[in-house]
Every structure is written in C-alpha cells, then in structure tokens.
Amino acid sequence: MLLKSLSELNGTSGAEGLVRNFLRQQIEPFVETINVDKIGNLIATKNGHLPGPKVMLAAHMDEVALMIIEITSDGFLKFRPVGGIDARILVSKPVQINESLVGVIGAKAIHLQKRSERQKALSFDQLYIDIGAKSKEDAAKKVKLGDYAYFMTKCEPFGEGLYKGKAFDDRIGCAILVELLKQDYNFPLVAAFTVQEEVGLRGAKVAAYHVAPDFAIVIEGTVAADVFDCEEEGWVTELGQGPACSLMDRATFFNPELIQWVTDIARHKGIPLQFRRGGSGGNDAGTIHVSKAGIPTIALSVPCRYIHSFASVISEKDYTACLNLVHELLKELPRKLEISSMDKEAKV
Amino acid sequence: MDLDFTILEQLTQIFGPSGSEERVAEFIANQLRPYCDELKTDTLGNLMVVRHGTGKKIMVAAHMDEIGLMITHLDKEGFLRFTPLGGVRIPNLVGQRVKFSKGRIGTIGVEKLDKPSDLKLDKLYIDIGVSSREEAEQIVHIGETAVFIGDFVESESKIISKALDDRIGCFVAIEALKRTKSTNELAFVFTVQEEIGIRGARTASYSLEPDLAIAVDVTATGDTPKAHPMSVKLGSGVGIKVLDHSMITSPRIKRWMAAIATERKIPFQWEVLEYGGTDSGAIHLSRGGVPSGVLSIPTRYVHSPAEMLDKRDVEAAVDLLVALLERATEL
Numbered sequence: 001m002l003l004k005s006l007s008e009l010n011g012t013s014g015a016e017g018l019v020r021n022f023l024r025q026q027i028e029p030f031v032e033t034i035n036v037d038k039i040g041n042l043i044a045t046k047n048g049h050l051p052g053p054k055v056m057l058a059a060h061m062d063e064v065a066l067m068i069i070e071i072t073s074d075g076f077l078k079f080r081p082v083g084g085i086d087a088r089i090l091v092s093k094p095v096q097i098n099e100s101l102v103g104v105i106g107a108k109a110i111h112l113q114k115r116s117e118r119q120k121a122l123s124f125d126q127l128y129i130d131i132g133a134k135s136k137e138d139a140a141k142k143v144k145l146g147d148y149a150y151f152m153t154k155c156e157p158f159g160e161g162l163y164k165g166k167a168f169d170d171r172i173g174c175a176i177l178v179e180l181l182k183q184d185y186n187f188p189l190v191a192a193f194t195v196q197e198e199v200g201l202r203g204a205k206v207a208a209y210h211v212a213p214d215f216a217i218v219i220e221g222t223v224a225a226d227v228f229d230c231e232e233e234g235w236v237t238e239l240g241q242g243p244a245c246s247l248m249d250r251a252t253f254f255n256p257e258l259i260q261w262v263t264d265i266a267r268h269k270g271i272p273l274q275f276r277r278g279g280s281g282g283n284d285a286g287t288i289h290v291s292k293a294g295i296p297t298i299a300l301s302v303p304c305r306y307i308h309s310f311a312s313v314i315s316e317k318d319y320t321a322c323l324n325l326v327h328e329l330l331k332e333l334p335r336k337l338e339i340s341s342m343d344k345e346a347k348v
Numbered sequence: 349m350d351l352d353f354t355i356l357e358q359l360t361q362i363f364g365p366s367g368s369e370e371r372v373a374e375f376i377a378n379q380l381r382p383y384c385d386e387l388k389t390d391t392l393g394n395l396m397v398v399r400h401g402t403g404k405k406i407m408v409a410a411h412m413d414e415i416g417l418m419i420t421h422l423d424k425e426g427f428l429r430f431t432p433l434g435g436v437r438i439p440n441l442v443g444q445r446v447k448f449s450k451g452r453i454g455t456i457g458v459e460k461l462d463k464p465s466d467l468k469l470d471k472l473y474i475d476i477g478v479s480s481r482e483e484a485e486q487i488v489h490i491g492e493t494a495v496f497i498g499d500f501v502e503s504e505s506k507i508i509s510k511a512l513d514d515r516i517g518c519f520v521a522i523e524a525l526k527r528t529k530s531t532n533e534l535a536f537v538f539t540v541q542e543e544i545g546i547r548g549a550r551t552a553s554y555s556l557e558p559d560l561a562i563a564v565d566v567t568a569t570g571d572t573p574k575a576h577p578m579s580v581k582l583g584s585g586v587g588i589k590v591l592d593h594s595m596i597t598s599p600r601i602k603r604w605m606a607a608i609a610t611e612r613k614i615p616f617q618w619e620v621l622e623y624g625g626t627d628s629g630a631i632h633l634s635r636g637g638v639p640s641g642v643l644s645i646p647t648r649y650v651h652s653p654a655e656m657l658d659k660r661d662v663e664a665a666v667d668l669l670v671a672l673l674e675r676a677t678e679l
Contacts, residue, residue: 275490279418
C-alpha cells in the first residue's frame with residue numbers, strides 16, 4: 001500500500017531524500033520529465049508540450065521530527081523540534097536515529113521530581129534521548145549533532161476504515177499526487193513534491209517561482225479535533241466527512257469564488273466536502289498564491305486526528321474522497337480557467 | 349484646497365474586509381475612470397489604475413481592505429463563532445456590532461467569564477438574532493466575512509469613522525490622481541489583503557516593476573493620555589515614514605520628500621512607528637528592490653470602529669503626493 005510505504009519512510013525538513021527517491025520511482029512510468037530543483041523539490045511534468053494553462057499540484061514531503069543538538073557528558077542526546085511538536089507527547093517514546101539506531105525519550109521519574117516540577121508538563125529542556133551510550137565518546141561514535149530522530153510508528157488499519165501512522169501530514173498528499181499522475185488530463189500538469197513546509201513553506205516558494213503555474217492545488221493533511229472533551233466549534237475538521245477545503249489560515253485568504261467552484265463540483269459529483277473551520281496554521285498555498293504576480297490557489301486537506309504526533313489517525317473514506325474530488329476538479333479546470341479569463345476581460 | 353470629504357465618507361462605509369475588496373475597487377474605478385488610460389484587476393484582486401507618461405514609472409499604493417471577522421461555526425441555537433481577519437483586539441470586541449456583505453447586522457456577545465482575563469476569542473460569539481442553525485444558514489455561511497460598524501462623523505477639523513485604515517489612503521490617492529499634472533508613468537494601485545500580511549502589494553509590485561513607489565496609509569499617534577511615546581500628533585501635518593516593522597526608508601527618499609514639503613510649505617512630521625507595517629514593506633523588496641517611501645496620515649484608535657484623524661493632515665498628504673509625483677525625476 002502506497003500510503004503505508006510513504007508513512008513509514010523517514011524524511012523531515014531538509015532531509016527529504018528517502019521520500020524523494022521513493023516517489024521518483026513511483027511516478028517515473030507516468031510522467032515525461034522529472035527533476036530535483038536546487039532546494040530539493042521533486043518536480044514532475046506531464047503534457048509539458050501542450051498549450052494552455054499550466055496547473056501545479058503541491059504536496060510536501062517533509063514531516064515533523066527532532067534534531068540532535070547536544071550530546072551530554074554522560075552520553076544522552078538533547079534535541080529540538082523540527083516543525084511544530086507538542087513537547088508533552090514525547091516522554092517514554094522510542095525514536096529512530098539514522099539507519100540502525102533506536103533511542104528512547106527519557107525524563108526524570110515522577111518520584112524524583114520536585115513538587116513544582118510535577119505541576120508542569122515536561123518541556124524540551126527536561127527531555128533527552130537515551131541511546132544506551134555509556135559516555136559522550138561512546139554516543140559520538142553513533143550520532144553527530146544535526147542528526148534527526150523520527151517517530152517510529154507502523155502504519156496500520158484499525159476501527160472502521162481508519163488508519164494510524166506517523167507523517168500522514170503530508171505523505172497523504174504525496175500519495176494522492178502519485179495517484180493523480182497516473183490519470184490523463186489534456187493540459188500541462190506539474191506535480192511539485194515540496195521540501196521544508198513544516199519550517200516555513202520554503203520549498204513551495206521556490207517551486208511556485210520556477211514552475212510559474214496558472215493555477216495551483218495544494219493537497220494536505222490537516223487538524224481534526226473531533227475528539228473527547230472538545231466542543232464542536234473547535235473541531236476545525238471532522239474525520240469521515242470528506243476532504244476539507246481551506247477558507248483562511250495564517251498564510252492565505254482563499255478566494256471565495258474558487259471555494260464556491262470547489263463546493264459546486266463536489267455537490268454535483270456527490271463527493272462529501274467540509275470546510276477547514278479556523279484561522280490558524282498554514283500550508284504551501286501561503287507562498288504559492290503570492291508568487292510572482294499572484295497564482296490562483298486552492299487547498300484541500302485530509303483530516304488527521306493527533307497530527308504532528310507519533311500516531312495520527314485518518315479515514316480511508318476522506319483519502320478516497322479527496323483523490324476523487326481533485327480528479328474531478330482537474331477535469332473541469334480548463335473550462336474554469338477559460339471562463340475566468342473571459343470574466344477578467346469583460347471587467348476591464 | 350477643496351477636498352470633497354463626502355467621497356471619503358462613502359469609501360469608509362463600503363464593505364471591504366481583507367479578501368473581499370471588490371466593492372471598494374468598483375467605487376474607486378468609477379471615481380478614476382475619467383482620469384486614467386487603463387483600469388485592470390489582477391489575480392489577487394488589486395485594482396491598477398494607470399495613466400501613461402514618459403518619465404519614471406511611479407507606483408502609488410493604498411490598501412482597500414479593512415479588518416474584520418470570518419465565520420467558522422454555526423451552533424444549534426444559531427450563534428456564530430468566528431476568527432479575526434487582521435489585527436483585531438479581542439478585549440475590545442464585546443458589544444460591537446458587525447455587518448455581513450448582504451447587510452445583516454449582528455452583535456458580539458460573550459460567554460459567562462469566571463475572571464476578566466478569561467476573555468479570549470473562543471469565549472466570543474456573534475448573535476444575529478436567530479434561534480436555530482437552520483435559520484442562521486439562510487443568512488450566513490461558514491467562511492463568510494463581516495466588518496465592524498462605525499459611522500462616519502465629521503466635525504470642524506476631525507473625522508471619526510471605521511476603516512479610515514486605509515480608505516483615507518485610497519482617498520488621498522484618488523484626490524492626488526485627479527489633481528496631478530505629472531508626466532511620469534503613473535500606476536495607482538489599490539491593494540488587497542494588507543491587513544492579513546501585505547499580500548496584494550507583493551504581487552502588484554512584481555507585475556508592475558516600478559522605478560519608485562509611494563504607499564499611503566495611516567499611522568499611530570502619541571498625543572493621547574498616557575500613550576506609548578511617539579512624536580506624531582494629529583493636525584501636525586502628513587507623516588513621512590522613517591521606519592516601521594516592515595521597512596526602513598532610504599535616507600535619499602525621505603530627504604527628497606521632506607525637501608519638497610519644506611519648499612512647498614506643506615506641514616510634515618517624521619514618523620517612527622515601533623510596530624506594524626504597510627504595503628511598502630513588500631514593495632521595496634520586490635524583484636531587485638524598489639526605492640520606496642510612505643506618506644502617513646496620523647490616526648488615533650487605529651483598528652477600532654472609531655478611528656480619528658485631522659482633515660488638515662489629509663490636505664497636506666494630498667498636496668505632498670501631488671508635488672512628489674511631479675518632481676520624481678529629481679530623485
């Protein structure tokens with residue numbers, strides 16, 4: 001299963017190589033050109049020779065992880081997050097460092113903590129990775145500063161059509177892009193598998209500039225907070241209710257007219273759709289839509305519970321609906337873009 | 349100078365939160381159609397008003413968008429939850445009235461609070477006077493935006509209104525284009541999405557590639573009781589920006605602006621703003637860099653429904669902008 005393989009690969013911001021190589025193999029039979037740009041984005045093109053508007057699909061390859069920043073005198077590893085990670089979820093979890101090294105995230109046991117320490121959740125400063133090293137020298141043989149530590153969760157089905165695993169944000173987008181590249185559309189289509197989204201939407205900024213598309217669709221994993229003890233107004237998205245169309249986040253105000261277009265097509269094709277309800281967060285659309293003279297951009301996300309953690313949860317139904325919806329949107333796009341350019345001329 | 353402040357009144361009362369500036373653009377296009385050679389909108393919705401000339405290409409930017417709110421949730425009883433659009437001050441929201449694009453008005457209410465410091469965004473809701481989700485859905489939908497209500501009030505020397513940030517900049521630009529006899533290539537851009545991240549100015553400056561850019565926006569003042577120290581005062585002239593969080597003005601530009609103001613006896617004051625930014629922040633970094641300056645209108649209570657400015661500062665701003673457009677070749 002494609003998503004399982006993608007989810008279990010390790011690749012955080014700035015270290016997307018394994019994911020990139022895997023994706024390259026997956027898409028090679030279906031595209032005309034593949035290249036890796038200077039920042040590390042994997043860019044694949046179909047129908048590059050056709051005239052007409054160029055459409056870019058974007059999904060980011062990087063996942064959140066930890067970076068080793070210090071080896072203590074007794075051989076423990078201090079770390080910092082790469083991307084947004086809640087420090088409270090880390091203690092007592094195993095992590096993968098480099099190819100063959102496993103460590104455990106440790107902290108002082110509760111009976112050794114001072115009363116004041118017990119009142120507060122553990123912070124990055126109090127946590128460390130234990131790789132069983134006896135000394136600083138011993139640890140330094142296996143790890144160097146700047147190495148990454150990854151969540152090590154197998155991707156597995158559970159419940160009714162649900163999957164748990166790490167890195168669904170945004171390997172699920174990558175999986176959807178691969179499936180879409182197997183389809184045929186009658187316009188130039190560029191798939192951008194981007195780097196460094198989690199640390200500031202950086203790969204997408206570079207990709208949008210040199211691809212210079214006429215339209216962009218960002219495919220993401222996003223927060224679903226439809227869980228115990230959360231009020232409905234704070235859910236953002238809900239598992240099993242279809243892909244979430246972005247309205248606004250910290251990086252983009254999505255064009256209401258394009259949102260209406262997405263809504264109409266979803267309704268017409270009977271594909272479930274929800275809105276991403278909340279203004280926080282951001283995704284690759286943030287840098288794409290303001291590239292050059294501006295690029296019309298939409299974002300569709302598969303809802304993920306416990307995003308940015310060891311085990312996110314998604315619904316297969318949402319994945320399938322998201323794939324189907326983007327496919328339908330792509331079929332309609334040439335007509336849509338033709339109408340928009342006519343509208344614009346009429347306005348002037 | 350005779351400025352027609354009824355145009356400003358109309359500008360301030362048009363619905364135009366970030367991302368939904370179309371009505372403001374339409375109004376401005378109608379104002380300026382007789383005074384330009386070309387009118388166009390771009391992908392993000394910026395309105396570009398071009399008058400051809402032979403000298404430098406000068407971009408004048410003022411943003412059309414105002415702060416507002418976006419609906420994120422409708423509950424069973426028909427109350428709406430929302431997220432802010434731009435720099436909205438959460439503690440000031442309780443009791444404010446908001447207006448949706450089709451005219452529906454609501455009031456902002458708050459849940460019971462255990463202590464005043466619990467007043468956070470998630471405790472607030474909009475009440476549009478309906479009693480069920482179904483009834484609410486007939487009127488608003490998730491993703492719809494709203495603006496604050498703040499009437500336009502004019503006295504001898506002052507104006508109070510919502511959205512003076514930055515319809516006053518639009519007004520100054522409109523009046524300057526009507527008056528200018530500049531023979532330079534002029535591109536007046538009425539930008540979108542400034543309040544949520546200076547986004548429209550970024551794409552507009554990329555496509556226009558100007559030789560010089562002047563943004564017109566409001567700035568804060570330090571002339572109210574126990575205000576944060578700032579030397580800008582209402583009624584003391586147009587502000588020439590020295591610095592804000594998005595740009596430090598090149599000495600060449602600010603000296604040029606000040607020299608012309610002095611020569612024409614236009615009152616001006618140096619503006620050092622320790623927070624915030626405006627369109628020039630994005631424009632001056634466009635492509636290989638664009639020489640940029642900012643004319644600021646001193647305004648009290650910015651981002652409230654009752655912003656206040658002095659009409660004499662507006663006159664000074666129009667005068668200086670007109671003069672700068674004519675003298676750009678000396679730069």
